[in-house]
Amino acid sequence: MIALLTRDLRLAVRAGGGFGLGLAFFLIVSSLVPFGVGPEAEVLARIAPGILWVGALLACLLSLDRIFQLDFEDGSLDLLATAPIPMEGTVAVKALAHWITTGLPLVVAAPVFGALMNLPQPGYVWIFVTLLIGTPALSMIGAFGAALTVGLKRGGLLLSLLVLPLYIPTLIFGAEAATRGIEGFENTTPLLMLAAITLAAVALLPFAAAAALRINLR
Amino acid sequence: MELNVTDLTVSRGGVPVLEGLTFTLRGGEVLVLRGPNGSGKTTLLRTVAGLQPPMAGEISLPPEAIAYGAHADGLKGTLSVAENLAFWARVHGGQDIEPALKNFNLLGLRHRAAQNLSAGQKRRLGLARLLVTGRAIWLLDEPTVSLDAASVGLFADAVRTHVAAGGAALIATHIDLGLEAEIFDVGPYKADPDLPARTPTPFDEAFA
Numbered sequence: 552m553i554a555l556l557t558r559d560l561r562l563a564v565r566a567g568g569g570f571g572l573g574l575a576f577f578l579i580v581s582s583l584v585p586f587g588v589g590p591e592a593e594v595l596a597r598i599a600p601g602i603l604w605v606g607a608l609l610a611c612l613l614s615l616d617r618i619f620q621l622d623f624e625d626g627s628l629d630l631l632a633t634a635p636i637p638m639e640g641t642v643a644v645k646a647l648a649h650w651i652t653t654g655l656p657l658v659v660a661a662p663v664f665g666a667l668m669n670l671p672q673p674g675y676v677w678i679f680v681t682l683l684i685g686t687p688a689l690s691m692i693g694a695f696g697a698a699l700t701v702g703l704k705r706g707g708l709l710l711s712l713l714v715l716p717l718y719i720p721t722l723i724f725g726a727e728a729a730t731r732g733i734e735g736f737e738n739t740t741p742l743l744m745l746a747a748i749t750l751a752a753v754a755l756l757p758f759a760a761a762a763a764l765r766i767n768l769r
Numbered sequence: 770m771e772l773n774v775t776d777l778t779v780s781r782g783g784v785p786v787l788e789g790l791t792f793t794l795r796g797g798e799v800l801v802l803r804g805p806n807g808s809g810k811t812t813l814l815r816t817v818a819g820l821q822p823p824m825a826g827e828i829s830l831p832p833e834a835i836a837y838g839a840h841a842d843g844l845k846g847t848l849s850v851a852e853n854l855a856f857w858a859r860v861h862g863g864q865d866i867e868p869a870l871k872n873f874n875l876l877g878l879r880h881r882a883a884q885n886l887s888a889g890q891k892r893r894l895g896l897a898r899l900l901v902t903g904r905a906i907w908l909l910d911e912p913t914v915s916l917d918a919a920s921v922g923l924f925a926d927a928v929r930t931h932v933a934a935g936g937a938a939l940i941a942t943h944i945d946l947g948l949e950a951e952i953f954d955v956g957p958y959k960a961d962p963d964l965p966a967r968t969p970t971p972f973d974e975a976f977a
Binding site: 553554555558561565566567622625626627630631632634635636768769 | 815822833835836837839840842843845847852857860898
């Protein structure tokens with residue numbers, strides 16, 4: 552499984568691997584919003600956590616279809632299915648690789664990009680914390696969606712339609728926890744809910760995604 | 770080490786392709802599948818490999834015995850020859866890749882990115898993967914496509930070595946590999962096209 556993780560990470564940073572694509576997209580979204588809503592500092596500060604969360608979510612979506620599609624097309628997925636790694640392990644490792652190459656850079660960059668939107672000072676910590684807790688769920692749910700749509704030509708759009716509604720709970724609790732944290736309110740409950748969604752996704756979805764992959768490989 | 774297939778029916782897209790297949794493959798044997806295009810050789814191999822469920826009948830084989838070689842080689846273009854092979858070796862428990870590189874004459878290409886290989890070189894790398902899996906039963910689908918005569922010879926040697934070491938191979942091919950092999954013609958097992966496709970499952974009915 553370590554072999555699979557290192558291979559996926561290596562592929563992501565080689566030419567055409569798409570590493571940094573999500574990050575660049577996130578930066579563009581964060582810098583477009585001030586142009587759209589105007590330069591009023593108070594307005595930007597109020598919407599900043601929500602915009603950062605939506606931006607991170609969309610950036611995450613961008614690279615989802617690569618999780619399994621490329622391996623499906625070149626036959627690696629067939630070979631992985633007959634390899635000693637259980638399919639559930641393959642799914643979990645590939646979701647982890649996706650998180651490391653897409654989710655983690657977003658988590659680290661979000662406080663920096665927050666400056667573009669006049670994010671209040673306590674927000675730097677809260678955006679970092681909530682994204683750190685929430686983005687693994689985005690990768691895992693996305694891997695499940697990618698497993699469902701793997702055999703389809705141009706499945707990327709369908710994948711987005713399938714996955715975005717499933718992202719709603721993560722978005723609600725993530726943005727809520729960040730906003731409350733910034734305003735100085737108690738935010739333990741949304742944080743715990745966010746963590747619960749992530750843990751449930753990581754615990755359950757590898758099995759669902761592996762089942763979907765097995766059907767798609769037939 | 771024995772692969773037993775009993776009264777097997779394999780299907781593609783829910784339609785039976787081959788039915789009543791019964792054969793046994795023991796260690797030290799090579800079985801060559803023959804049949805025209807579209808006769809179901811690939812479907813049979815994928816079913817035996819466990820990639821799709823049989824429609825009827827049974828396949829019994831020891832666990833973790835299968836190495837499947839498909840039309841696609843599962844290579845990553847941006848990884849080098851050695852990296853591609855080392856990945857599959859690590860997945861299968863860390864066999865040494867040097868003998869595999871040597872047997873398929875890939876030593877000189879080891880640092881070349883797989884995307885810069887010719888079709889035949891890619892195929893050789895795909896076949897070298899079989900050696901690093903350490904698996905006993907090779908299931909090969911048209912392994913000699915795009916190989917030149919010398920490379921076919923390398924491949925036949927690899928199969929001979931594998932079989933001499935107690936392994937077995939089930940190979941779908943149209944050419945004569947010069948191996949001591951039994952021929953299994955799938956033609957007579959062609960499924961009756963008028964057969965009712967399949968009994969609908971509750972799942973199908975729910976979405977009919």
